[in-house]
Amino acid sequence: MAETAVRKIGRYEVERELAEGGMGVVYLARQPSLERPVVLKRMRKELAQDDEAEARFWREARSVASIHHPNVVAVYDGFVWRGEPYIACEFVDGLDAASVLAKTGTLPPRVAAWIGLEIARGLEALHAHALVHRDLKPDNVLIGRDGAVKIADFGIAHDAKARSLTRTGVSLGTPAYMSPEQLRGERVDPRADLFAFGVVLYELIAGRTPFAHEPDDASPSAEGEAAPSLLQRIEDGAFPPLRRIARRTPRALVALTRRCLQAKAKRRPASAAEIRRVLEDHLGGASPQRARSEIAAWLHDARAFPRRGRTRRAAEPRTKTRAPRGGLRWALVATLGVVALAAALTLPLNPGDAPIWSVADAWMRGR
Numbered sequence: 001m002a003e004t005a006v007r008k009i010g011r012y013e014v015e016r017e018l019a020e021g022g023m024g025v026v027y028l029a030r031q032p033s034l035e036r037p038v039v040l041k042r043m044r045k046e047l048a049q050d051d052e053a054e055a056r057f058w059r060e061a062r063s064v065a066s067i068h069h070p071n072v073v074a075v076y077d078g079f080v081w082r083g084e085p086y087i088a089c090e091f092v093d094g095l096d097a098a099s100v101l102a103k104t105g106t107l108p109p110r111v112a113a114w115i116g117l118e119i120a121r122g123l124e125a126l127h128a129h130a131l132v133h134r135d136l137k138p139d140n141v142l143i144g145r146d147g148a149v150k151i152a153d154f155g156i157a158h159d160a161k162a163r164s165l166t167r168t169g170v171s172l173g174t175p176a177y178m179s180p181e182q183l184r185g186e187r188v189d190p191r192a193d194l195f196a197f198g199v200v201l202y203e204l205i206a207g208r209t210p211f212a213h214e215p216d217d218a219s220p221s222a223e224g225e226a227a228p229s230l231l232q233r234i235e236d237g238a239f240p241p242l243r244r245i246a247r248r249t250p251r252a253l254v255a256l257t258r259r260c261l262q263a264k265a266k267r268r269p270a271s272a273a274e275i276r277r278v279l280e281d282h283l284g285g286a287s288p289q290r291a292r293s294e295i296a297a298w299l300h301d302a303r304a305f306p307r308r309g310r311t312r313r314a315a316e317p318r319t320k321t322r323a324p325r326g327g328l329r330w331a332l333v334a335t336l337g338v339v340a341l342a343a344a345l346t347l348p349l350n351p352g353d354a355p356i357w358s359v360a361d362a363w364m365r366g367r
Helices: 051-065 097-104 109-128 190-206 230-236 251-260 272-283 288-301 327-346 356-364
Strands: 012-020 024-031 036-043 075-081 084-090 094-096 141-144 149-151
Touching (some): 012 036, 051 075, 051 084, 097 141, 097 190, 109 141, 109 149, 109 190, 109 251, 109 288, 141 288
Antiparallel strands (some): 012 024, 036 084, 075 084, 094 141, 141 149
16 A cells, blocks of 8 residues: 555654554554564544644653553654654554454453453553543454453543543543443543443453344334434443353353443442452452463464464463373284284184284374
8 A cells, every 4th residue: 555655654664554543544663773563653644733633642642651561552652754743652463352352252251351350450550640541442452462461542541630632522432332421521530441341341251232222122112213322221221131141151240340331430340440359359369470371372272363383371281191102002013913923823824814914004004
């Protein structure tokens, strides 16, 4: 494509275009000075002329660059090249959670809980820096081949310490994952991210978002009445119970998603730290290393990634005892030889029979 013909952007060497969205274009590039891959995000030209949008773009770079956490994508650099603003971010070798769902359909509740735990840890770090993501969804959760889970894409993040760049009554985000206060265009706090977390956890287990409208579920009170709006369904708590869709979901996860999906913010968990503690108690021994191991093992077993060799769970080492190579096979051959010799001494030879050693030879050859 035409844009990737420009092989150099600033001090970075562009390899290919990864995606193009509403905010801009994303490239995979390389930083030669440190010999590492990076992701370059370029703001759309038409948006770069909007002072508010450009201010939000630079705010992402400044806010996230101050966070150093294994569950948050790192921001390395922010610069202007030929009049266009760019952000250089950490490259994660893997897939986003939406792509994983597209490949696997749904996730086992325990695997979803491990991923949810890592998301909660990332949200805890963001909220500790007074940063509200406001667009948490599977597309913005990156999962590496090594099982690392990282929250990405802070294009509409809100810094509670900074002056609001969004007008009251204007909602930003992805509707299916937005809290009711966010849908109404009201000022949000970290509890909006906790609502979105509940939607994501529900979707990982059920394969669909909780408030997705299905015509068969609608029960209009009068002919021609419009189906309930997304906001109304959230306020009514109208979503299928998780266990109706995924019957083996543990009660702890059912209760957690139900609390996160409460329409009133004060009824949700108090913080991402509380969600983290609930999931740690549910999983037991939930160290970050074990989380990565469990997630990577399942993803590779589910063939979410092209296979590069097996990944084993660190918590479950495998041991096996092997007999000396060839010992058992030669012992069986010797036994067959003895039987053949005894038969030769006691039975007359039949010219039509195959020699007994051909049987042993065929067995040795694996036939």
